[in-house]
Amino acid sequence: MHKPVLLKEVLHFSGEIHPHRILDGTFGRGGHTRELLKLSPTGEVTALDQDLDAITYGCDTFATDINAGRLRLLHGSFHDLKSAVGAEEGRYDVILLDLGVSSPQLDVAERGFSFYHDGPLDMRMNRSQTTTAADVVNDWPEVELLTIFKEYGEIRRPDRVVRAIVQDRKTQRFTTTRQLAGLIERVEGWKRKGHHPATTYFLALRMAVNNELEGLSQALPDLMRALRLGGRLLVITFHSLEDRIIKYAFKESELGFPLFKKVIVPTREEQAENPRARSAKLRIFQRGSGNEDESQYATDAGD
Numbered sequence: 210m211h212k213p214v215l216l217k218e219v220l221h222f223s224g225e226i227h228p229h230r231i232l233d234g235t236f237g238r239g240g241h242t243r244e245l246l247k248l249s250p251t252g253e254v255t256a257l258d259q260d261l262d263a264i265t266y267g268c269d270t271f272a273t274d275i276n277a278g279r280l281r282l283l284h285g286s287f288h289d290l291k292s293a294v295g296a297e298e299g300r301y302d303v304i305l306l307d308l309g310v311s312s313p314q315l316d317v318a319e320r321g322f323s324f325y326h327d328g329p330l331d332m333r334m335n336r337s338q339t340t341t342a343a344d345v346v347n348d349w350p351e352v353e354l355l356t357i358f359k360e361y362g363e364i365r366r367p368d369r370v371v372r373a374i375v376q377d378r379k380t381q382r383f384t385t386t387r388q389l390a391g392l393i394e395r396v397e398g399w400k401r402k403g404h405h406p407a408t409t410y411f412l413a414l415r416m417a418v419n420n421e422l423e424g425l426s427q428a429l430p431d432l433m434r435a436l437r438l439g440g441r442l443l444v445i446t447f448h449s450l451e452d453r454i455i456k457y458a459f460k461e462s463e464l465g466f467p468l469f470k471k472v473i474v475p476t477r478e479e480q481a482e483n484p485r486a487r488s489a490k491l492r493i494f495q496r497g498s499g500n501e502d503e504s505q506y507a508t509d510a511g512d
């Protein structure tokens with residue numbers, strides 16, 4: 210199961226502008242999509258995921274909405290909006306991104322995202338892409354490994370782990386998650402109770418394999434342009450670097466403005482119920498000046 214994070218807040222700030230055309234750029238298991246569909250009984254939701262497993266699941270579970278023409282489910286990446294959904298300048302009332310991985314991706318050993326399950330060192334969200342985590346660990350130069358662990362993992366001194374990887378890979382390629390997690394455990398040891406030393410290394414690898422930060426930065430202008438005037442882009446992040454990208458892109462854009470200066474975080478109750486929500490942050494961007502006449506958008510579903 211994947212519990213949608215900050216659902217109430219997403220529905221509140223989407224519902225405020227009475228949306229008819231919604232884009233969910235990160236369908237996952239459709240937790241947000243399901244509820245967004247209810248915001249407008251005559252509207253339509255386009256949902257994207259770069260993971261084919263998510264799309265296959267969605268086609269089964271949401272067959273009624275798809276057949277009724279209420280949901281368009283597409284395999285593609287919001288990093289390249291034009292090739293995923295076409296040139297859609299000004300089309301959407303609401304666009305949602307709920308970044309990161311879904312619980313099913315973490316739980317299936319074969320996907321290689323988690324060191325708790327032994328699986329191939331893969332971590333690709335889109336399995337038609339060629340570069341896997343094994344390629345990064347085995348083939349990238351030492352200096353690049355240091356950079357991704359420092360930047361994406363925010364690890365101050367990854368030097369000993371990287372040196373050990375470079376030494377070990379001379380004799381045997383890394384192929385499994387346990388093999389890499391075992392090396393990190395051996396070199397780093399357990400410094401904080403309950404926090405596996407491989408956590409941040411795995412996070413950094415996943416971000417590198419899926420080009421998460423660069424892809425996000427490059428995609429934001431197209432996502433903003435895909436909003437109609439007065440439309441909103443809602444982004445949920447789980448990593449401080451992602452949040453920083455969103456914060457400054459929203460602040461500096463000439464296309465609109467951040468709805469709030471401060472970030473929206475889950476309530477204490479939600480954090481207690483869903484540990485995944487603890488690091489979640491929501492920011493909202495609105496296209497235009499904020500003085501648009503909302504009434505003109507209230508009846509244009511199906512145009």
Ligand SMILES: C[S@@+](CC[C@H](N)C(=O)[O-])C[C@H]1O[C@@H](n2cnc3c(N)ncnc32)[C@H](O)[C@@H]1O
Pocket residue numbers: 211212213214234235236237238239240241242257258259260263285286287288307308309310311312334424
């Ligand atoms: C946190 S989950 C979304 C969960 C979803 N909101 C729900 O409630 O079920 C993130 C999903 O986004 C997908 N994803 C991540 N980056 C993507 C991208 N650039 N384009 C399309 N999908 C992406 C992942 O494959 C994953 O299924």
